[in-house]
Amino acid sequence: MFNSMFSKQILATALFCLLFAGPGANGTENQPKKVDFKTQVRPILSNRCFACHGPDEGHVESGLRLDLVESATAPADSGAIAIVPGKVNESELIRRILSSDESERMPPPHFAAKLTELETQLIRDWISAGANYSKHWSFDSIHSLSPNSMVDLPTPSPFPDA
Numbered sequence: 648m649f650n651s652m653f654s655k656q657i658l659a660t661a662l663f664c665l666l667f668a669g670p671g672a673n674g675t676e677n678q679p680k681k682v683d684f685k686t687q688v689r690p691i692l693s694n695r696c697f698a699c700h701g702p703d704e705g706h707v708e709s710g711l712r713l714d715l716v717e718s719a720t721a722p723a724d725s726g727a728i729a730i731v732p733g734k735v736n737e738s739e740l741i742r743r744i745l746s747s748d749e750s751e752r753m754p755p756p757h758f759a760a761k762l763t764e765l766e767t768q769l770i771r772d773w774i775s776a777g778a779n780y781s782k783h784w785s786f787d788s789i790h791s792l793s794p795n796s797m798v799d800l801p802t803p804s805p806f807p808d809a
């Protein structure tokens with residue numbers, strides 16, 4: 648009797664915590680959703696933008712390649728920066744895909760239709776989360792290894808048998 652009441656109380660407390668401490672407590676509420684470049688963003692850019700801003704060296708408009716982070720985050724021919732990681736409102740790419748001015752909108756209206764709301768939202772979320780072009784792990788690990796993070800090994804004793 649006592650036991651079952653006790654466990655009901657625990658259950659109620661746990662439920663309460665889940666309901667009220669949920670999204671706020673783990674800090675995800677105001678953070679942009681995680682978006683994966685390779686599977687979610689690249690296909691959109693590839694279908695809609697790469698014809699003119701992609702890997703085809705012979706056809707790169709405005710000096711802007713959206714397949715390369717170095718190019719996408721540097722000033723293009725006009726001086727504007729397509730992608731400013733973390734800053735949706737400063738990213739020329741966002742201004743261009745949302746523009747109601749047909750002479751500015753990307754992709755150009757004669758070439759392809761406007762991006763859908765979902766596509767636009769994915770790109771926005773990706774840029775606000777830092778526009779991470781996922782690199783191969785072997786590149787990432789170079790940056791995360793600093794001498795300070797190495798384990799301190801004991802200095803070998805000059806008298807191994809001592």
Ligand code: HEC
Pocket residue numbers: 692695696697698699700708709711723724725726727728729739740743744750751753754755758762
């Ligand atoms: C059919 C070719 C074509 C496609 C497809 C295209 N663009 Fe463009 N884009 C251009 C041209 C041409 C310019 C330069 C003229 C201008 O600034 O409008 C340009 C310019 C831009 C600029 C400004 C560069 C600068 O110098 O400031 C951005 C940003 C941009 N495009 C983004 C995109 C994005 C994002 C997509 C896909 C959603 C896209 N474009 C698809 C042809 C294209």
